[in-house]
Amino acid sequence: MTMETKKLKKVDIIFENIPGLSYSILEKTIKRNPDDIILDLIDSGLKGRGGAGFPTGLKWKFTKNEDNPVKYVICNADEGEPGTFKDREIIERVPDKILTGIAICGYVIGAKEGYIYLRGEYNFLLKNLVKRVEEFNAFLKKIHLDFKVMIRSGSGAYVCGEESALFESMEGYRGEPRNKPPYPTVAGYNWKPTVINNVETLVFATMICHMGPEKFKKLGTTDSRGSKVFSVSGDTPIPGIYELELGMPLHRFVEEFGDGDTKAVQIGGASGFCVTRKKFNDTIIGFEGIPTGGSMMIFNSSRSMYNILHDYLEFFCEESCGQCTPCRIGCQQLLKGIEAVKRGERPPSYLEELKKLTATMKIASKCGLGQSVGNPFNSIVDNFREEIIY
Amino acid sequence: MSKYMVNLKINNMPVSVEEGTTILEAARQLNFKIPTLCNHPDLTVAGNCRVCVVEVKGARQLSAACATPVSEGMEVFTNSEQVRTSRKHIIELLLSEHNSDCTKCQKNGSCELQSLAFEYRVGDHVLMSLLKPEDLIPDISSPSIVKDNSKCIHCQRCVRTCAELQGVSALGVAFKGNHQSISTFLNKPLNEVVCTNCGQCINRCPTGALTERNNIEDVWNALYDPNKFVVVQTAPAVRIALGEELGLEPGHRVTGKMVASLRKIGFNKVLDTDFSADLTIMEEGFELLNRLRKVLVEKDETVKLPMMTSCSPGWIKFIEHIFPNLNDHLSTCKSPQQMFGAVAKTYYADKVNVKAQDMVVVSIMPCTAKKFECDRPEMRSSGFKDVDYVLTTRELGLMIRQAGIDFASLEPEGYDSILGESTGAAVIFGATGGVMEAALRTAYEVVTGREVPFTNLDIKPVRGMEGVKEASIKIKNVKPEFAHLEGVELNVAVAHGLANARKVMESVQNGTSNYHFIEIMACPGGCLGGGGQPIPTSKEIRDKRAEAIYEEDLNMPIRKSHENPDVVAIYEEFLGEPNGHKSHDLLHTHYKVRNRY
Numbered sequence: 001m002t003m004e005t006k007k008l009k010k011v012d013i014i015f016e017n018i019p020g021l022s023y024s025i026l027e028k029t030i031k032r033n034p035d036d037i038i039l040d041l042i043d044s045g046l047k048g049r050g051g052a053g054f055p056t057g058l059k060w061k062f063t064k065n066e067d068n069p070v071k072y073v074i075c076n077a078d079e080g081e082p083g084t085f086k087d088r089e090i091i092e093r094v095p096d097k098i099l100t101g102i103a104i105c106g107y108v109i110g111a112k113e114g115y116i117y118l119r120g121e122y123n124f125l126l127k128n129l130v131k132r133v134e135e136f137n138a139f140l141k142k143i144h145l146d147f148k149v150m151i152r153s154g155s156g157a158y159v160c161g162e163e164s165a166l167f168e169s170m171e172g173y174r175g176e177p178r179n180k181p182p183y184p185t186v187a188g189y190n191w192k193p194t195v196i197n198n199v200e201t202l203v204f205a206t207m208i209c210h211m212g213p214e215k216f217k218k219l220g221t222t223d224s225r226g227s228k229v230f231s232v233s234g235d236t237p238i239p240g241i242y243e244l245e246l247g248m249p250l251h252r253f254v255e256e257f258g259d260g261d262t263k264a265v266q267i268g269g270a271s272g273f274c275v276t277r278k279k280f281n282d283t284i285i286g287f288e289g290i291p292t293g294g295s296m297m298i299f300n301s302s303r304s305m306y307n308i309l310h311d312y313l314e315f316f317c318e319e320s321c322g323q324c325t326p327c328r329i330g331c332q333q334l335l336k337g338i339e340a341v342k343r344g345e346r347p348p349s350y351l352e353e354l355k356k357l358t359a360t361m362k363i364a365s366k367c368g369l370g371q372s373v374g375n376p377f378n379s380i381v382d383n384f385r386e387e388i389i390y
Numbered sequence: 391m392s393k394y395m396v397n398l399k400i401n402n403m404p405v406s407v408e409e410g411t412t413i414l415e416a417a418r419q420l421n422f423k424i425p426t427l428c429n430h431p432d433l434t435v436a437g438n439c440r441v442c443v444v445e446v447k448g449a450r451q452l453s454a455a456c457a458t459p460v461s462e463g464m465e466v467f468t469n470s471e472q473v474r475t476s477r478k479h480i481i482e483l484l485l486s487e488h489n490s491d492c493t494k495c496q497k498n499g500s501c502e503l504q505s506l507a508f509e510y511r512v513g514d515h516v517l518m519s520l521l522k523p524e525d526l527i528p529d530i531s532s533p534s535i536v537k538d539n540s541k542c543i544h545c546q547r548c549v550r551t552c553a554e555l556q557g558v559s560a561l562g563v564a565f566k567g568n569h570q571s572i573s574t575f576l577n578k579p580l581n582e583v584v585c586t587n588c589g590q591c592i593n594r595c596p597t598g599a600l601t602e603r604n605n606i607e608d609v610w611n612a613l614y615d616p617n618k619f620v621v622v623q624t625a626p627a628v629r630i631a632l633g634e635e636l637g638l639e640p641g642h643r644v645t646g647k648m649v650a651s652l653r654k655i656g657f658n659k660v661l662d663t664d665f666s667a668d669l670t671i672m673e674e675g676f677e678l679l680n681r682l683r684k685v686l687v688e689k690d691e692t693v694k695l696p697m698m699t700s701c702s703p704g705w706i707k708f709i710e711h712i713f714p715n716l717n718d719h720l721s722t723c724k725s726p727q728q729m730f731g732a733v734a735k736t737y738y739a740d741k742v743n744v745k746a747q748d749m750v751v752v753s754i755m756p757c758t759a760k761k762f763e764c765d766r767p768e769m770r771s772s773g774f775k776d777v778d779y780v781l782t783t784r785e786l787g788l789m790i791r792q793a794g795i796d797f798a799s800l801e802p803e804g805y806d807s808i809l810g811e812s813t814g815a816a817v818i819f820g821a822t823g824g825v826m827e828a829a830l831r832t833a834y835e836v837v838t839g840r841e842v843p844f845t846n847l848d849i850k851p852v853r854g855m856e857g858v859k860e861a862s863i864k865i866k867n868v869k870p871e872f873a874h875l876e877g878v879e880l881n882v883a884v885a886h887g888l889a890n891a892r893k894v895m896e897s898v899q900n901g902t903s904n905y906h907f908i909e910i911m912a913c914p915g916g917c918l919g920g921g922g923q924p925i926p927t928s929k930e931i932r933d934k935r936a937e938a939i940y941e942e943d944l945n946m947p948i949r950k951s952h953e954n955p956d957v958v959a960i961y962e963e964f965l966g967e968p969n970g971h972k973s974h975d976l977l978h979t980h981y982k983v984r985n986r987y
Contacts, residue, residue, distance in 0.1 A: 157566060174563060179437040179457035322563075322570025323438040326476075328544065329483040329520065332568050336518040353516065360479040363452045363472065364443045371451065 008252040009245040011219065011227040013207050014200065015093055022096035022206065023139055026103055029209045030145060034064060034108040041205060044213035045225030050076060050161075050198035051268060051293030052368070056205060059195055062185035064109040066193035071111040073102050074170075074189060074196040078119045078154050078161040081269035082315060083295030086229040087199040089241045091118075091125050094203065099136040099149055101202030104209060105195050106147045114149045115189070117166050120156035158319035162367050163188070163196045165321065176321045177367035200229055200294070221247035224286030234266075234298035235259050247288075251280040253296065261300040264383070269295035270312040271372040274305075274379040305384035309338060312376050320369060327370025330361040334377055341389055348389045351381055398464040413444055413455040413466055422468050425477065425506055427484075427596050428545035429456040431928045432914070433554060439545050441480050441506065445470045452476060478510050485514035488597070489521055489540035495598040496536075500925060502596035503543060520568075531579030533765050534587035534603055534758040534921075542572055542599035548591035555914055557889035558708065560585035572599075575987040584711045584987055586888065588704035588912045589758030589782075589921015602758045602922060605779045606789055612750040612778070613656045619744040620752060622657040623730045623809075624648060626664055627756040627820030627917035628783045630938035634924035634931075635787025636797040641934030643942055646802020648786075651795045652754075653803060659742070662805045663753065664812030666730035667819045667828070669960070670701065671951035673977050674723045674825075675833040676968035678907055679872070687874045694718045696883075696898060696905040699825050701725045703763035704912030704921070706981065708888050713895045714983035719908075722978040726819065727753050727760055728769050730809070731776030732976040737964045738809055739772075746772050753780045756820070756920030759912065768979045782922025811956040814847075814942070814949030821939045822886035822916035823852035823859060826909040830863065830882070832952045837865060837872045847949055853940070855915060855929065857890040858883060860905075882907045887914040 029037065041057030048054045063071060075098060079087040090098065102114040116133075118125065133149050140147050152170050154160050160169045164178035167189045188194025197205070204226065208216050216226045224246035233239045236257045244253075254262050264276045267283075267290045275283050275290065283289055299308065313335040320327045337354045340346040358374030365371045381388055394409040400417050407416045412435075417424050428439035437457030444455045447465035452473065455466075467473060484503060492498050507513070521540060528538035549572060552561045560583050564573035574583045592600045612620050633642035652660045678697050684690040700706060700721045709716060724732070730753070735746040753760060757780075763769065764777035781789065790797055804810070815831055818824030827849040834842040842849060842863070851861035863880045865872075883905045885894045891910045897903040913919045915932035918939060948954060965972050 159566070179435065179454060181459070317568045318566070320567040320570075322544065322566045322568075323436075323546070325438070325440050325480050325483050325543075328567065328570060329487055332520050333483065333486065333517050336520070340518060356475070357479060357483075360476040363450075364440050364476045364480065365451075366437060366440065366454070 006221070006245060006248045006252070008248050008256050011243045011245055013227055014090060014203050014229055014243050017094055021210070022100040025206055025210045026100045027143060029104050030107045030143070037104065037108050037209065038064065040208060040213045044208045044216045046201070046204050046208060046216065047224070047287060048198055049200035049204065049228060049293070051081070051291060053287050053291050056197065056201055059185060059197070060105060060108055063193045063195045066186060068193050070190070070192045071109050072189045072192055072194045073105045073109065073111050073114040074166070074194055075102050075114070075116040075199055075202055076161065076163065076166060076196055077116050077122070077199050078166060079122070079199070080119060080158040080161045081271065081293050081295055082312070083233055083266065083269045083297045084231045084293055086231045086241050086294045088122055088125065090199050090203060090229070091122070091129060095129055095132040096136065097203045097206045098199055099133065101197070101206040102149055103136075103140060103145060103147050104205060105197070105202065107145065109193070109195055111195075112146055112148065114147065115170065116149065116151045117160075117170060118151055118153050120154040123153060126151070126153070157321070159321045159367070159369055162369060165367070166196070167194070174321070176323050177369075179366070198293075219245050221286055221288065223288040229294055230292070230296050231294045232257050232296045232298070235262065235300035235303070236298045246286040248285055249281065250275060250283040250285060253285065254280055254298070257296070258298055259300055262298055263301045263303065264299045264305065266295070266297040266299070266308070266376070268292040268375075269297075270315055271369070271375055273375050274383060276383040305380050305387040306338070306342065309376065309380045309388065310335070313338070316369070316373050324366040324370060326361045326365045327373070330357055330365070330370060331373055333357060334373065338388060351385070351388065355381065396460045396462050398460050398462070398466065400466045401468055407460055411460050413453065413458050413460055414442060416460050417455065417466070417468055424455045424468050425509070426456055427502055427506070427543060428547060430547050430594050432594065433547060433550040436546055436550065439480070439543065441477060443473060443476055443480075444468045445473050478512050481506055481510055481512045482514070482517055484543050485512065486517040487520040488514065488543060489526065489538070490514050495541070496601040496604060497598035501598060529579050530603065531581040532585065532587060532603065532762070533581070534761045535580055535585070535589060535592060536601050536603055537580055538599050538601070539571060541597045543597055544570060544572065545596060546572065547594040547596065548572060548600055551590045551594050555590055555887050555889055556586070556588060556912070557892045558584055558586055561591060584985070586704040586707040586711070586912060587759035587762040587921075588888065590913060592758065592921055593923065593925055593927045602782050602785065603761055604785060605761070605781055606785050606792070608779050609752050609781060609789070612752070617748060618750045619658050619742070619748055620750045621659040621661055621734060621738075622652050622752045622754060623661050623663045623666070623727070623734075624652070624754045625727065625756055625820070625917065626667060626817045626939070627920060627923070627935070628754050628786070630820065630918065630935050630942065631756060631783050631923050632787060635784055636790060640931045641938045643938050645942070646804070647797055647800040649805055650800045650803040651790045651793070651797060654795050655789060655793050657752070659806045661730070661734070661809040662812050663726050663730055664816035665809045665954065665956050666726040666733065667816035668813055668951035668954040668957045669729050669733070669977070670723055670726045671815060671828050671832050672957060672961070672968045673729075673973055674699065674721050675829050675836065677721055677723060678829070678833060679836065680969060682906065683874060686878070696903070696908050697721055698908045699910060701819065701825055702759070702910065702912045702917075703757070704759035705888065705891060705910045707759065707762070707984070708891065708912065709895070710981055710984040711986060712892070713899065716895060716898060717981040717983070719898065720981055722980065724769070724977055724979050725763065727755065727780075728763065728776055728979070729977050731764070731769065732771040733960065734809065735772035735774055735776055736976060737960060741808065746774050750778045751776065753777050754783065754786050755780050756783050756917045756923045758782060758921040760922070771976045783924060784922060787924070808956050808959065811954050812946065813951055813954045814944065814946035815951040816954070817942045817946065818939055820917045821853070821936045822911050823854070823884045823909065824916060824939070826852045826882055826884050826907070828951055829907070831950045834863065834865070835950065835952070837868050837875055839869050846944070852882065852884050852909075855933065855936070857887060858885045858894055880907070881905045882909070884909045886911040886916050888912055
């Protein structure tokens with residue numbers, strides 16, 4: 001199998017901002033048959049931009065097919081993954097495109113209410129967003145679309161970005177993930193069929209309705225269609241938000257953003273994977289390689305990978321909701337474990353015990369949080385074993 | 391609605407189960423036991439301990455068997471290498487934050503974590519210890535319940551019990567991640583919050599994180615004291631459950647063996663709370679008749695109907711916290727335990743020629759709230775603490791084992807006299823609806839001169855495990871002095887479990903109910919499901935205990951409270967009449983208003 005070797009290509013779909021564009025997209029789209037819109041989305045190959053990568057068209061289809069008079073659309077703006085800050089920019093710069101995506105989804109699946117679940121720390125965005133939502137709702141009234149968008153604020157828990165924890169939080173309970181099944185398309189917010197999409201996904205849905213699936217499909221690879229907004233941070237001279245075509249090899253990315261001394265890149269935030277220099281050439285950024293919700297953290301040789309892992313584990317110890325055993329206790333064991341190895345209280349072989357533990361956390365934890373703690377742990381421990389031990 | 395059948399395979403064995411069945415239940419049908427910790431038959435599914443994870447073919451992750459419904463064609467493996475490795479890891483993880491001082495733990499031998507660790511031969515030596523120093527100091531503020539966070543495995547059975555069964559939510563989940571804990575409002579001690587001391591959390595806690603305040607040593611010390619005359623009273627629901635503590639199946643009646651073992655342990659007199667249950671019926675029955683007269687004839691607006699029973703100290707504390715505006719609806723009667731104590735240290739002390747200060751009254755109760763109740767300042771009518779110590783059914787079981795008594799081979803013995811006489815009416819106090827039934831058996835007869843119009847005196851409508859039960863009895867052909875009750879339809883309600891109590895109270899508060907008399911028991915099933923009863927508990931077990939109680943009732947020569955000869959005697963010799971002056975001094979009490987949290 002040959003890999004598609006892409007060059008790094010900057011794209012401008014998300015932030016392209018023509019006044020009145022979103023409203024006209026909405027007016028145009030709601031004249032179409034909902035099933036056609038779904039077909040377009042499926043055809044486009046758009047996958048969820050939050051990180052998990054579930055095909056957006058299918059998600060909408062499943063929810064549309066549910067026989068229930070009450071359904072919801074929720075925009076997941078609980079951008080909590082360390083190193084991710086692209087949704088914040090999208091909300092600031094093109095809120096109408098998000099709102100349009102929510103309304104189109106509502107029209108397609110037959111929902112009357114849409115919500116934006118805004119991260120607690122993004123409360124400074126509220127003032128502007130509330131204004132735009134009010135204008136948008138007024139517009140919906142004008143075009144006689146029976147739909148309304150509302151905003152709900154989170155309170156700062158990382159786990160509330162997990163969709164079922166987000167529903168619990170919106171319903172006023174502790175933000176704890178639910179057992180699955182049932183999945184949100186069957187029983188989500190208020191246990192009604194719900195589409196929950198990331199901010200960026202909804203904007204892409206809007207734009208696919210605008211430009212058609214073909215243009216979108218031309219970008220990216222078979223498994224990773226289109227482009228994606230990246231949050232680039234760490235040891236880079238040009239940190240920031242960049243929309244790039246998916247499917248590029250990591251070395252192209254490092255050439256563009258690195259400072260010439262890049263030792264490793266953490267792809268996908270704290271819960272993602274650490275890729276070391278020797279693997280830059282054969283790592284693809286995309287669903288066929290390493291998927292990301294957008295976070296790209298670049299580390300140069302001045303960084304201690306032990307400290308980085310330690311920070312991530314501290315973060316997970318704190319941000320686990322605490323209900324399930326593998327995650328609540330597993331995270332603490334990993335943290336205490338690397339500390340003990342570092343201090344020489346446990347032999348280096350104890351790292352193997354901990355890796356076995358991450359295997360259990362991956363398959364036995366209740367939600368994605370505990371399931372993915374092993375990603376940074378194993379990729380850092382395997383690639384930087386000496387740094388962890390000595 | 392008929393359900394679809396779903397076909398699946400578990401460990402390569404085909405099984406067909408109803409749609410909606412969980413993997414856990416389906417496996418049980420094939421006799422595969424999947425270990426669980428957070429799962430409990432009385433509670434909703436949590437799926438948080440993860441010890442029940444199983445492999446489902448084609449799934450990327452393991453599935454929690456308790457929380458995953460079966461689907462057509464599913465292939466499940468409950469003992470694969472992956473499953474066993476994960477299971478052992480999870481047990482190891484739980485042990486790493488668990489205070490494994492098993493030898494002195496109250497739950498040693500009945501701890502679900504301990505038995506799992508033993509089954510899988512897992513210890514706490516591999517991983518780092520995560521025990522928090524601050525958790526090593528248990529909360530002993532409550533006279534009833536000890537909360538030891540160092541034993542807690544965060545399964546949230548207690549949280550669900552308190553919320554779902556009791557509607558109290560004294561216990562909740564606080565903080566997240568490594569700080570997550572099972573806590574109270576603002577982490578206040580248990581005796582300062584809305585906790586009713588019902589002990590239902592203890593019945594469902596898989597470890598020693600929640601246990602009763604142990605008073606065994608206090609009782610042994612009283613028995614060792616040559617200057618003390620120690621009498622013991624046993625509650626109705628103990629005799630049908632104690633056997634479970636000592637190796638018998640649920641539903642065994644062990645009244646005689648229990649009496650024999652108490653005598654062997656060394657109590658000076660073995661007496662029966664049944665006596666004071668009958669006394670309660672006299673007092674409460676006449677109080678109801680008085681209230682009815684005052685409301686119906688005298689139109690006295692200070693007198694409140696419906697009247698509510700006051701036997702269950704968990705219920706009393708609940709209403710004092712949550713519906714204190716309804717306190718006046720409570721019968722002023724003390725509970726049978728406290729009536730017994732007050733009578734024991736006055737009337738009975740005289741009879742046996744013992745000074746009240748030399749008498750120690752011990753109660754054997756199915757209840758943890760009774761430990762709180764006997765400490766209440768109102769409960770000192772004799773001039774001393776009327777009841778000194780309360781032991782739960784579980785503690786008595788332990789005491790019998792400590793005393794080296796071979797319970798199974800004991801010859802049954804009878805209670806001492808006086809204050810040892812029982813009736814069927816008193817026995818059924820142990821089941822939900824029992825106080826109501828006993829009260830109706832007596833009150834109806836007092837008013838009409840005839841027995842209640844139910845076959846065998848069995849008032850079936852108030853029996854059973856329905857959460858809220860209602861019944862009406864038409865009162866006809868009354869005696870002349872009760873003419874005001876002629877033709878009155880007496881409406882009664884019975885609720886058990888505080889979540890059900892709350893529903894009934896809300897209807898009383900809104901004025902949407904038309905009840906005259908309400909029986910409430912804090913615990914599911916009534917006292918037979920009390921917080922001091924043997925563990926485990928489930929609906930099946932409670933049903934068996936209820937059967938045993940009604941059997942005991944049916945086998946009693948006397949089945950109506952007013953016919954209890956000890957009760958007749960105490961009114962003749964000492965109290966005078968029900969609700970009389972002396973009764974008010976000794977047998978009645980008052981209530982207070984407590985905080986809402």
